[in-house]
Every structure is written in structure tokens, then in C-alpha cells.
Amino acid sequence: MQTIVIVGGGAGGLELATQLGRKLGRKNKAKIILVDKNRTHIWKPLLHEVASGTFDASLNAVVYHAHGARHGYHFQLGCLTNVDPIEKTVTLEPVSDEHNLNTRQLKYDQLVLAVGSVSNDFGTPGVKQHCYFLDSHQQAERFHKTLLSTFTRISQSGSKQELHIDIVGAGATGVELAAELFHVTEMLGSYGFEHMAAEQLKIRLIEAGPRILPALPDRIANAAKRELEKIGVEVLEQTRVQRADSDGFVTSEDKKLEADIMIWAAGVKAPEFLANIQGVETNRMGQVLVNKDLTSTFDDNIYVLGDACGFQNPDNTWVPPRAQSAHQMATIVQQNILRKLKGQAALDYQYMDYGSLVNLSRFSTVGSLMGNLTKGSMFIEGRIAKLVYISLYRMHQMAIHGRLRAGVLWFAERLVKVTRPKMKLH
Numbered sequence: 001m002q003t004i005v006i007v008g009g010g011a012g013g014l015e016l017a018t019q020l021g022r023k024l025g026r027k028n029k030a031k032i033i034l035v036d037k038n039r040t041h042i043w044k045p046l047l048h049e050v051a052s053g054t055f056d057a058s059l060n061a062v063v064y065h066a067h068g069a070r071h072g073y074h075f076q077l078g079c080l081t082n083v084d085p086i087e088k089t090v091t092l093e094p095v096s097d098e099h100n101l102n103t104r105q106l107k108y109d110q111l112v113l114a115v116g117s118v119s120n121d122f123g124t125p126g127v128k129q130h131c132y133f134l135d136s137h138q139q140a141e142r143f144h145k146t147l148l149s150t151f152t153r154i155s156q157s158g159s160k161q162e163l164h165i166d167i168v169g170a171g172a173t174g175v176e177l178a179a180e181l182f183h184v185t186e187m188l189g190s191y192g193f194e195h196m197a198a199e200q201l202k203i204r205l206i207e208a209g210p211r212i213l214p215a216l217p218d219r220i221a222n223a224a225k226r227e228l229e230k231i232g233v234e235v236l237e238q239t240r241v242q243r244a245d246s247d248g249f250v251t252s253e254d255k256k257l258e259a260d261i262m263i264w265a266a267g268v269k270a271p272e273f274l275a276n277i278q279g280v281e282t283n284r285m286g287q288v289l290v291n292k293d294l295t296s297t298f299d300d301n302i303y304v305l306g307d308a309c310g311f312q313n314p315d316n317t318w319v320p321p322r323a324q325s326a327h328q329m330a331t332i333v334q335q336n337i338l339r340k341l342k343g344q345a346a347l348d349y350q351y352m353d354y355g356s357l358v359n360l361s362r363f364s365t366v367g368s369l370m371g372n373l374t375k376g377s378m379f380i381e382g383r384i385a386k387l388v389y390i391s392l393y394r395m396h397q398m399a400i401h402g403r404l405r406a407g408v409l410w411f412a413e414r415l416v417k418v419t420r421p422k423m424k425l426h
């Protein structure tokens with residue numbers, strides 16, 4: 001029986017493990033092993049909500065051990081540090097807060113690398129030491145703790161002091177986080193934070209490029225910028241950060257931007273260890289280069305998907321690091337593994353851009369839809385955009401839980417909202 005090891009239980013990897021578990025693992029046609037450095041899964045596009053406290057990771061996380069038992073795959077906790085394509089083994093190191101695990105080797109017949117991406121600080125001095133990142137739910141929760149204790153300190157001081165938060169990088173993460181932070185600060189009054197209100201929150205969104213949301217069309221970026229400025233966010237475009245100090249950023253023009261809390265959300269790169277795998281080819285973002293069927297260019301028993309995958313479109317652009325890319329790639333990798341087991345020819349992957357949405361918390365949602373129905377790109381805003389945005393997470397839930405359980409979960413979430421505060425206050 002073949003052993004298929006999937007490393008990374010994120011947006012793409014968990015969907016793949018679920019599908020292969022159902023189709024192969026449950027029927028004893030192959031052994032499916034999912035490896036992750038965390039015990040639980042949170043869909044990454046929700047991390048800005050975990051950071052602001054509007055999404056409680058401890059209530060909503062998927063527990064791999066239990067999920068695997070239900071869906072026909074095995075879960076192993078460990079951090080991938082190397083792959084030996086000759087011996088067909090992966091090296092797993094113990095994760096930092098689990099002291100009883102040993103470094104070990106795991107054998108595979110087919111390997112899928114779905115390890116996602118990490119923030120890229122472009123070597124900017126001081127960023128690692130002084131900034132918060134949103135690469136994992138631990139990091140988002142760490143930020144949330146700092147935010148909550150800062151709200152508490154200001155409120156208890158009774159001084160109506162200002163709170164300055166600087167966010168570097170005005171991609172979707174930075175923009176959505178800025179709006180979400182205003183939203184939670186507005187709620188504080190109703191939870192007894194008497195001296196901390198939205199007027200005291202001063203957020204700067206700092207972007208090196210000529211405009212915010214550089215990867216999205218002008219119309220979406222302009223609508224988002226208008227909304228952000230209306231809320232009170234200070235948007236600084238064409239502002240390059242040269243250094244982070246403990247009390248703020250310094251721009252390339254030597255201007256100091258003082259801040260109490262600093263967040264770095266200026267782009268991503270693939271995890272660095274991937275470049276050390278023997279024979280691997282990577283692009284500028286460190287993503288592993290793949291063939292059209294998503295096998296790596298250096299070994300056709302190793303597939304790569306999601307943010308870690310370097311796939312070039314026919315027009316030479318790279319597939320963007322997005323949840324929709326990870327989802328589409330997971331579907332093709334699943335089909336190609338099944339086809340390989342049956343001795344059939346592999347399918348080629350083709351990136352389909354179904355549009356982009358930016359959710360500005362309760363204030364607005366803007367974006368575009370693309371596809372056959374819309375005959376090109378269609379700009380959407382407001383309630384419809386919000387509905388489509390929410391449906392993306394629901395679709396991920398359906399992929400990993402099935403329709404019925406996803407429906408039950410949706411209902412349970414609505415019930416919990418009636419009894420709990422709208423933001424996490426602990």
C-alpha cells in the first residue's frame with residue numbers, strides 16, 4: 001500500500017488530506033498522513049480577525065487528530081525541515097513547545113508540500129525584533145493579547161490617551177486589519193472600557209508602492225482607500241520603511257513615524273528551508289518550481305501546492321499566493337494522485353481567477369467577480385460583496401467537513417454569538 005504524506009494542513013493541504021482520506025484512506029487503498037507543526041487548523045484569511053479578536057481561534061479551530069480520524073487520514077505533529085528525494089523520507093523536527101517529541105524520519109511514496117508562506121521583511125533592520133506578523137494563529141493571538149492589554153491599560157488610566165498602530169504593507173491583509181481594528185475599538189465602550197474609544201485610535205497604513213492594494217484593480221483600490229479614510233485611517237502611499245525601532249518606523253526619507261504597536265504585512269515568501277532540498281529549483285519568492293501537473297521540476301513523486309508553489313501562467317505571470325489558488329491546486333493534486341495510482345495520464349493545472357474581495361469589517365466590502373457568468377470582471381460592493389466574501393470561508397468548511405456538518409457548524413456559530421461578546425475579551 002502506498003504512503004502519501006502531505007506536509008501542511010492549511011487552506012490547500014487540509015482540503016487535500018480530507019479528500020484523499022475519504023477516497024483512499026478510509027478504503028485502505030493508501031495510507032494518508034498529514035503533517036503539521038500545529039495541532040489545529042485556522043483558515044489563514046481569518047487571521048486578521050483572530051488578531052483583532054472578532055474570531056475566537058480557540059472555539060473555531062479544527063483539531064487535526066479528531067478530523068483525521070473522521071475523514072480517513074493519520075495526523076503527525078512535527079515541523080518539516082528537510083526532504084531526501086533519494087531515500088524518499090522527510091525529516092520532522094519537534095515543534096518548539098512540545099518537548100517530548102524527537103527528530104524523526106518519515107517514509108513516503110508520494111509527497112505533497114503545502115507549507116504555505118511566511119512574511120517577507122526584505123531584510124529591513126529591526127522588523128523581526130519590533131513588529132508583529134500574521135503568519136500563524138499563534139502570532140495573531142499574540143498580537144491580540146497585546147492589543148487587549150493596551151486597551152485595558154489606556155482605559156484604566158482614565159486619560160483618553162491616543163493609541164498609535166502602524167501597519168506596513170497595504171495589501172489585503174493590512175487593509176482588512178486596519179478596518180477590523182477600528183471596528184473592535186468602537187465596541188469597547190459597550191464592554192466597560194470607559195476611556196478607550198475609536199477616536200483615540202490612530203492607524204497608519206504604510207505602502208511603498210504608488211497605491212494601496214497593488215495586486216488588485218484600480219477601482220477596488222480606490223473604493224477601499226475612500227472607505228479607509230472615511231473611517232479615519234491615515235494612508236501613506238509611496239512611503240518606504242528603512243528601519244523599525246522599538247518606538248516606530250523610520251522612512252527612507254529619515255522621517256520617524258512613532259507608534260505604540262507595529263505590524264509588518266508587506267508581502268510573503270516561501271519558507272526558506274525549501275531552497276535547501278537537494279535538486280530543488282525556486283523562484284525569487286523562494287517558491288518551488290513545478291511542472292504543469294504540479295509535480296516539482298526536480299522529482300515527479302513530490303507535488304507542491306498553495307503559497308509554496310511556483311507555477312507560471314502562460315502569460316509568464318506567477319499564480320498569486322491566495323486561498324483560491326491553494327484550493328484549485330489541491331483539487332488538481334488530488335485528481336493527479338488518484339490518476340497516478342490508476343496508471344492514467346496527469347491533468348494540467350490552469351489558474352482560474354474568480355476575482356478578489358477585500359472586507360473592510362462592518363464598514364464595507366469591495367471587490368470584483370470574474371467568470372463566465374459575469375462575462376469578464378464585475379465590480380461588487382456592499383452586502384452582495386460581503387455575502388460572497390463570507391461564502392468563501394463556508395466553502396472551505398464544506399470542503400473539509402462536508403455540507404451537513406458545515407451547516408451544523410454555521411448554526412452553532414450563530415447560537416454562540418447570541419451568548420458571547422462580539423469580540424474576544426480574554
Ligand SMILES: Cc1cc2nc3c(=O)[nH]c(=O)nc-3n(C[C@H](O)[C@H](O)[C@H](O)COP(=O)(O)OP(=O)(O)OC[C@H]3O[C@@H](n4cnc5c(N)ncnc54)[C@H](O)[C@@H]3O)c2cc1C
Nearest residue numbers: 008010011012037044045079080116306307321322323326
Ligand atoms: C490576514 C490574511 C488575510 C488573507 N485574506 C485572503 C483572502 O481574502 N483571499 C485569499 O484568497 N487569500 C487570502 N490570504 C492568503 C491565503 O491565506 C493564503 O494564500 C492561503 O492560506 C495559502 O494556503 P496554503 O495551503 O498554501 O498555506 P497555509 O494556509 O498558510 O497553510 C500552511 C500550513 O503549513 C503548516 N506548515 C508551515 N510550515 C511547516 C513545516 N515546516 N512543517 C509542518 N507544517 C508546516 C502551517 O502550520 C499551516 O497549517 C490571506 C492571508 C492572510 C495572512
